[in-house]
Amino acid sequence: MKLSRHSDYALRAMIQLATSGDELVSIRHIAQTYGISHNHLMKIAQGLGRAGFIEPVRGRHGGLRLARPASEISLGALVRHTEGEDSLVDCTGCLIAPACGLPDVLAEAMQAFLAVLDGYRLSDIANRSHMLRALFDIPTSAGPSQNAADPVQCPAD
Amino acid sequence: MKLSRHSDYALRAMIQLATSGDELVSIRHIAQTYGISHNHLMKIAQGLGRAGFIEPVRGRHGGLRLARPASEISLGALVRHTEGEDSLVDCTGCLIAPACGLPDVLAEAMQAFLAVLDGYRLSDIANRSHMLRALFDIPTSAGPSQNAADPVQCPAD
DNA sequence: ACATTAGATGTATTCCATTTGAATGTATAG
DNA sequence: CTATACATTCAAATGGAATACATCTAATGT
Ligand code: SF4
Ligand code: SF4
Numbered sequence: 001m002k003l004s005r006h007s008d009y010a011l012r013a014m015i016q017l018a019t020s021g022d023e024l025v026s027i028r029h030i031a032q033t034y035g036i037s038h039n040h041l042m043k044i045a046q047g048l049g050r051a052g053f054i055e056p057v058r059g060r061h062g063g064l065r066l067a068r069p070a071s072e073i074s075l076g077a078l079v080r081h082t083e084g085e086d087s088l089v090d091c092t093g094c095l096i097a098p099a100c101g102l103p104d105v106l107a108e109a110m111q112a113f114l115a116v117l118d119g120y121r122l123s124d125i126a127n128r129s130h131m132l133r134a135l136f137d138i139p140t141s142a143g144p145s146q147n148a149a150d151p152v153q154c155p156a157d
Numbered sequence: 158m159k160l161s162r163h164s165d166y167a168l169r170a171m172i173q174l175a176t177s178g179d180e181l182v183s184i185r186h187i188a189q190t191y192g193i194s195h196n197h198l199m200k201i202a203q204g205l206g207r208a209g210f211i212e213p214v215r216g217r218h219g220g221l222r223l224a225r226p227a228s229e230i231s232l233g234a235l236v237r238h239t240e241g242e243d244s245l246v247d248c249t250g251c252l253i254a255p256a257c258g259l260p261d262v263l264a265e266a267m268q269a270f271l272a273v274l275d276g277y278r279l280s281d282i283a284n285r286s287h288m289l290r291a292l293f294d295i296p297t298s299a300g301p302s303q304n305a306a307d308p309v310q311c312p313a314d
Numbered sequence: 315a316c317a318t319t320a321g322a323t324g325t326a327t328t329c330c331a332t333t334t335g336a337a338t339g340t341a342t343a344g
Numbered sequence: 345c346t347a348t349a350c351a352t353t354c355a356a357a358t359g360g361a362a363t364a365c366a367t368c369t370a371a372t373g374t
Binding site for chain 3: 345346347348349350351352353354355356357358359360361362363364365366367368369370371372373374
């Protein structure tokens with residue numbers, strides 16, 4: 001009973017996009033932020049784009065941005081998309097399938113689970129707080145970060 | 158977001174035990190009923206025994222039976238045991254872990270999920286109905302089943 | 315035009331957890 | 345004592361997720 005990494009990566013990307021406001025953020029940048037697979041995240045971004053959660057911009061200086069304000073994106077819808085809405089059990093071949101009451105109960109429990117998530121929006125977990133902005137190293141508005149630990153694009157690279 | 162087969166197998170065993178009343182049912186028999194791995198089910202039975210859901214009886218003519226009436230066994234407790242109560246996501250190494258609000262939301266959703274299961278007992282999904290008893294081929298009280306499709310322990314085996 | 319960047323898509327490989335299998339020990343009824 | 349059935353441990357196999365690789369399309373600056 002775990003959320004797939006696929007789902008969490010999607011959430012991570014959405015959080016970063018929400019915190020970045022209207023700025024375009026490249027998939028490569030997000031992948032580097034979390035230290036996760038660039039290719040994997042790319043496929044996740046495809047899915048998010050097709051589902052209408054994000055708006056991809058191609059070409060040089062392209063990137064991703066939220067398709068709607070974070071306050072209008074439901075966590076339930078996101079998880080429904082990334083996890084799929086299929087049943088929690090696969091009863092094919094089970095002897096007692098015709099008489100088993102378990103699938104109904106599990107479906108009800110799953111609905112309750114998603115109902116809670118439906119009560120939250122992306123903006124609830126990704127407010128554009130200083131803390132998140134600092135973690136993402138997003139300049140607030142007074143120029144780039146002066147963080148000493150910042151690699152700062154070594155020119156001799 | 159699927160229930161592990163481990164959990165479903167545990168539920169299957171519990172359903173069969175509930176339907177079998179006070180009779181001892183061997184692990185081998187349950188495994189054959191569902192056509193699943195004997196070894197795997199044995200480990201699941203160990204866990205159920207240690208958790209106090211079932212009462213194992215060793216030795217010749219041994220087997221398993223419910224430790225308590227099916228009406229006193231909560232599905233929530235069962236799933237909590239088989240799935241473990243650990244978090245849905247592993248945040249170790251995630252950059253934004255200190256500022257992320259997602260784990261709290263997921264925990265709340267999980268609680269709602271389990272709350273629904275807590276509202277059901279084993280007896281709710283495994284009533285000793287004729288249908289289940291027939292599927293398990295349990296004699297009602299008037300001698301063994303005369304089902305033509307029954308293999309009936311070929312003596313020449 | 316052309317090169318460069320960045321997303322889109324498909325395939326293949328690697329990785330890991332779950333599941334299964336096998337072997338051995340322990341307990342009990344007969 | 346022996347046959348049966350649960351207990352425990354370890355090794356192998358399976359399957360799905362995650363990653364890597366390759367190629368294409370689209371936008372943009374030069
Ligand atoms: S036991 Fe009930 S839920 Fe589990 S597989 Fe068989 S039918 Fe489906
Ligand atoms: S994003 Fe939030 S939930 Fe997902 S791993 Fe990072 S901290 Fe944990």
